[in-house]
Amino acid sequence: MTNNKRIVDLRSDTVTLPTHNMRKAMSEAELGDEAYGDDPNINKIEELSAELSGKEAGLLVSSGTMGNLLGALINCQRGDQMIVGHRAHCYIGEMGGASAHGGVIFRLVDSDERGMIDLDQVFELLNPKDEPQPKTGLVEIENTHGSTGGRVLTKSDILKVSQLAHDHEVPVHIDGARIFNATVALDTSLSDLVETVDTVTFCLSKGLAAPFGSMLCGKQEDIDRARLIKKSLGGGLRQAGVMAAAGVVALNEMVDRLVEDHHNASKLAVGLAQIPGVTLNPEDVETNQVYFNVNSGDQPKLLNELENNGVRGLILDEGWRFVTHYGITEEDIDWALPVINTTFKKFI
Numbered sequence: 001m002t003n004n005k006r007i008v009d010l011r012s013d014t015v016t017l018p019t020h021n022m023r024k025a026m027s028e029a030e031l032g033d034e035a036y037g038d039d040p041n042i043n044k045i046e047e048l049s050a051e052l053s054g055k056e057a058g059l060l061v062s063s064g065t066m067g068n069l070l071g072a073l074i075n076c077q078r079g080d081q082m083i084v085g086h087r088a089h090c091y092i093g094e095m096g097g098a099s100a101h102g103g104v105i106f107r108l109v110d111s112d113e114r115g116m117i118d119l120d121q122v123f124e125l126l127n128p129k130d131e132p133q134p135k136t137g138l139v140e141i142e143n144t145h146g147s148t149g150g151r152v153l154t155k156s157d158i159l160k161v162s163q164l165a166h167d168h169e170v171p172v173h174i175d176g177a178r179i180f181n182a183t184v185a186l187d188t189s190l191s192d193l194v195e196t197v198d199t200v201t202f203c204l205s206k207g208l209a210a211p212f213g214s215m216l217c218g219k220q221e222d223i224d225r226a227r228l229i230k231k232s233l234g235g236g237l238r239q240a241g242v243m244a245a246a247g248v249v250a251l252n253e254m255v256d257r258l259v260e261d262h263h264n265a266s267k268l269a270v271g272l273a274q275i276p277g278v279t280l281n282p283e284d285v286e287t288n289q290v291y292f293n294v295n296s297g298d299q300p301k302l303l304n305e306l307e308n309n310g311v312r313g314l315i316l317d318e319g320w321r322f323v324t325h326y327g328i329t330e331e332d333i334d335w336a337l338p339v340i341n342t343t344f345k346k347f348i
């Protein structure tokens with residue numbers, strides 16, 4: 001028996017499914033062995049990503065986690081430190097990979113409600129008073145910043161970080177898992193936004209809806225090194241052009257439409273703010289993520305009840321989270337809001 005119950009899945013943009021054009025591109029993809037440089041779609045997506053990011057070269061990797069890990073490993077030796085915000089995904093959400101695989105020490109600095117790192121604290125770490133200190137190999141920032149609700153760092157924010165780090169000959173990496181949400185929100189291009197950083201990772205999955213993959217872009221020599229380390233991590237691919245083909249469609253067709261997700265998130269936020277017991281400021285919603293608090297005793301029970309009624313979300317350390325994406329229409333938001341309202345009323 002099929003279950004036709006309506007589900008509006010707002011847990012994450014990682015739940016997106018490939019589009020018709022992606023599935024077609026995948027089924028028709030000409031394939032070859034990546035290791036010999038023979039896979040046309042992998043070559044294509046690496047060239048396209050380099051061009052879009054304004055960097056010399058691009059590398060297809062399996063995930064954002066692997067892209068960020070490579071960003072750390074190409075810049076840090078064992079025992080080096082990398083400076084990151086205290087709520088950075090690479091620190092809280094990537095299984096400590098840089099430490100586990102590279103012996104890198106995470107040095108945390110405060111990040112504000114937008115995810116911008118505290119430059120005075122970075123300065124202190126770059127100018128250690130006590131010698132000897134671990135060498136700083138990298139400063140990493142995140143855009144959009146996940147745990148602050150998909151907030152956006154501007155080009156000027158990024159420039160400030162880059163100038164400070166580069167003055168100390170330390171490279172900067174951006175975890176841009178959702179950087180196209182930032183470029184769309186800022187109405188700018190990727191190459192413009194990341195002009196002053198050394199390396200950037202961005203995801204083809206998540207909001208761009210491809211089923212697989214992320215890109216790491218940077219200078220040719222850095223990417224050449226990253227390619228070797230990727231292999232050592234077991235990330236060497238063979239005929240992964242079947243996946244890269246979907247990624248090419250993602251980059252060509254799925255970036256501009258992110259504006260719809262932002263519109264839907266904003267509408268959702270305005271609606272949620274009117275529900276008694278819900279706290280959020282709709283103006284904090286800059287992209288596709290809506291974080292809020294609910295004044296209710298048994299939050300997991302409420303979440304479960306909401307899911308039974310057809311709306312899925314998540315409760316994280318920061319509070320409740322709904323994320324809009326390609327699988328969510330404006331009509332879904334119009335349907336979900338009264339469901340949320342009615343469900344919450346019983347608990348608040």
Ligand SMILES: Cc1ncc(COP(=O)(O)O)c(C=O)c1O
Nearest residue numbers: 063064065066089142146175177
């Ligand atoms: C900000 C951020 N960076 C990196 C990642 C890691 O990406 P992946 O799940 O592809 O490893 C995520 C995953 O959601 C993320 O939100």
